[in-house]
Amino acid sequence: MEWTAPRVLLAVDLVILTLRDARLHVLLVERGVEPHLGASALPGGFLRDEHEDITSAARRELAEEAGLSDVPHLEALGVYGEPGRDPRGRVVSVAHLAVAPRLPEPVAGTDAAGARWVPVERALTAELAFDHRRILADGVERARAKLEHSALATAFCDETFTISELQQVYEAVWGIRLDPRNFYRKVQNARGFIVADGPMRRTDTGRPARLFRAGPVRVLNPPMSRP
Amino acid sequence: MEWTAPRVLLAVDLVILTLRDARLHVLLVERGVEPHLGASALPGGFLRDEHEDITSAARRELAEEAGLSDVPHLEALGVYGEPGRDPRGRVVSVAHLAVAPRLPEPVAGTDAAGARWVPVERALTAELAFDHRRILADGVERARAKLEHSALATAFCDETFTISELQQVYEAVWGIRLDPRNFYRKVQNARGFIVADGPMRRTDTGRPARLFRAGPVRVLNPPMSRP
DNA sequence: GTAATAGTGTCTGTAAGACAGTATTGG
DNA sequence: CCAATACTGTCTTACAGACACTATTAC
Numbered sequence: 047m048e049w050t051a052p053r054v055l056l057a058v059d060l061v062i063l064t065l066r067d068a069r070l071h072v073l074l075v076e077r078g079v080e081p082h083l084g085a086s087a088l089p090g091g092f093l094r095d096e097h098e099d100i101t102s103a104a105r106r107e108l109a110e111e112a113g114l115s116d117v118p119h120l121e122a123l124g125v126y127g128e129p130g131r132d133p134r135g136r137v138v139s140v141a142h143l144a145v146a147p148r149l150p151e152p153v154a155g156t157d158a159a160g161a162r163w164v165p166v167e168r169a170l171t172a173e174l175a176f177d178h179r180r181i182l183a184d185g186v187e188r189a190r191a192k193l194e195h196s197a198l199a200t201a202f203c204d205e206t207f208t209i210s211e212l213q214q215v216y217e218a219v220w221g222i223r224l225d226p227r228n229f230y231r232k233v234q235n236a237r238g239f240i241v242a243d244g245p246m247r248r249t250d251t252g253r254p255a256r257l258f259r260a261g262p263v264r265v266l267n268p269p270m271s272r273p
Numbered sequence: 274m275e276w277t278a279p280r281v282l283l284a285v286d287l288v289i290l291t292l293r294d295a296r297l298h299v300l301l302v303e304r305g306v307e308p309h310l311g312a313s314a315l316p317g318g319f320l321r322d323e324h325e326d327i328t329s330a331a332r333r334e335l336a337e338e339a340g341l342s343d344v345p346h347l348e349a350l351g352v353y354g355e356p357g358r359d360p361r362g363r364v365v366s367v368a369h370l371a372v373a374p375r376l377p378e379p380v381a382g383t384d385a386a387g388a389r390w391v392p393v394e395r396a397l398t399a400e401l402a403f404d405h406r407r408i409l410a411d412g413v414e415r416a417r418a419k420l421e422h423s424a425l426a427t428a429f430c431d432e433t434f435t436i437s438e439l440q441q442v443y444e445a446v447w448g449i450r451l452d453p454r455n456f457y458r459k460v461q462n463a464r465g466f467i468v469a470d471g472p473m474r475r476t477d478t479g480r481p482a483r484l485f486r487a488g489p490v491r492v493l494n495p496p497m498s499r500p
Numbered sequence: 501g502t503a504a505t506a507g508t509g510t511c512t513g514t515a516a517g518a519c520a521g522t523a524t525t526g527g
Numbered sequence: 528c529c530a531a532t533a534c535t536g537t538c539t540t541a542c543a544g545a546c547a548c549t550a551t552t553a554c
Contacts, residue, residue, distance in 0.1 A: 051319035053280035056365060092278035096363045100354045125352050125367050127327045136323045138283060140352050228544060252505025253551040479532025480524040
């Protein structure tokens with residue numbers, strides 16, 4: 047028998063998270079083509095050609111659709127390939143999780159015209175194209191889990207940051223309040239998580255805080271336990 | 274411009290783990306077709322048709338190539354789609370992790386003629402087709418991590434098991450020795466992890482042990498910490 | 501001074517790891 | 528009796544969470 051394997055369309059979708067006003071936001075775009083024209087969706091698109099690497103495609107969409115030329119964290123999240131998920135045919139999407147620090151402007155004006163930051167809480171209850179609500183939920187859950195055991199939280203911060211800024215990351219992603227004093231101690235006890243960045247200080251209101259930067263360690267020990 | 278998205282071949286590969294002689298084993302097959310004809314490889318294959326679900330394809334390969342009609346654990350592991358990984362063209366593989374209890378016979382004689390259980394330690398140092406060594410390494414690492422926080426270990430056991438059998442799972446997967454007395458206490462303190470299965474007992478040598486079965490809980494609290 | 505945030509110390513409960521000791525089987 | 532494994536208890540150390548307290552800024 048001359049059976050030939052079927053071919054599928056390969057897409058990448060992006061869950062891009064950031065902090066704005068101490069709340070977790072995700073980047074959504076307004077779809078400019080069918081299907082789901084005009085609906086909110088995660089940024090993403092098809093592989094450009096047969097030879098494009100999947101991670102490269104994710105980075106390209108990050109630049110094209112979100113105007114982000116570089117992010118401190120990008121990882122594959124999972125595969126979403128249910129047969130009926132896209133009416134254009136059999137589309138298999140490799141979802142990615144990206145994390146970026148708060149940006150000066152929500153989005154640049156390239157192809158990313160319809161892009162905007164949306165609070166995750168609202169995005170999760172809104173109508174999203176395809177199975178993007180599930181992808182978003184999985185991405186947020188992945189971020190929540192990784193905050194515990196990895197240094198992912200620093201990807202939400204600028205190069206230097208205060209401990210309370212780092213605490214805001216944990217509070218926003220986990221959606222809970224933390225005791226600043228215990229957080230201070232725990233973050234310092236996680237060896238290699240953050241390192242002091244000179245004796246510099248910064249000011250908002252109240253006593254100025256020391257500045258830190260991300261340490262060399264990727265896996266936290268002891269971990270930052272979620273209550 | 275009339276650009277059309279490229280299509281790729283979609284495959285599933287399987288990291289099937291089990292315990293044999295208190296050591297972690299993985300199921301490998303001998304490839305019967307080019308490329309890598311005759312080489313050792315993970316079981317797997319292409320999507321059957323445009324409408325086959327990815328998980329269904331994984332289950333089908335599990336039955337066809339491994340003779341396993343049902344396993345207590347099956348989950349997607351990741352996507353492996355590097356452009357050059359398969360000379361037949363652009364192949365994107367969705368790797369899966371399956372866990373099965375020790376089986377009466379290594380493999381049935383259906384299509385799984387060339388299938389055999391290989392100690393993971395040896396498989397990781399052997400020559401494997403494609404990028405299967407990396408997939409295997411990732412699968413083992415996933416299993417190791419999940420033992421800590423989930424009830425995955427019970428998937429390696431029969432429906433009822435003793436605590437020392439469960440300990441053998443942890444020791445084999447983590448590749449370390451554990452103190453039986455501390456293990457006993459920890460496993461019992463993880464609420465809902467295992468539940469007593471009547472006052473039955475079983476015998477090997479020494480004092481007979483109580484039998485347990487998997488509890489309702491999927492996430493362990495407190496976790497089984499890896500030393 | 502007050503308000504606000506940064507940072508330190510102290511207490512209590514829980515859990516991990518080391519390991520002594522008892523219990524129950526077979527030979 | 529001994530060997531072997533199952534199970535219980537006890538001790539020490541580490542960390543989580545609660546929270547009193549001091550420090551340093553702006554006003």
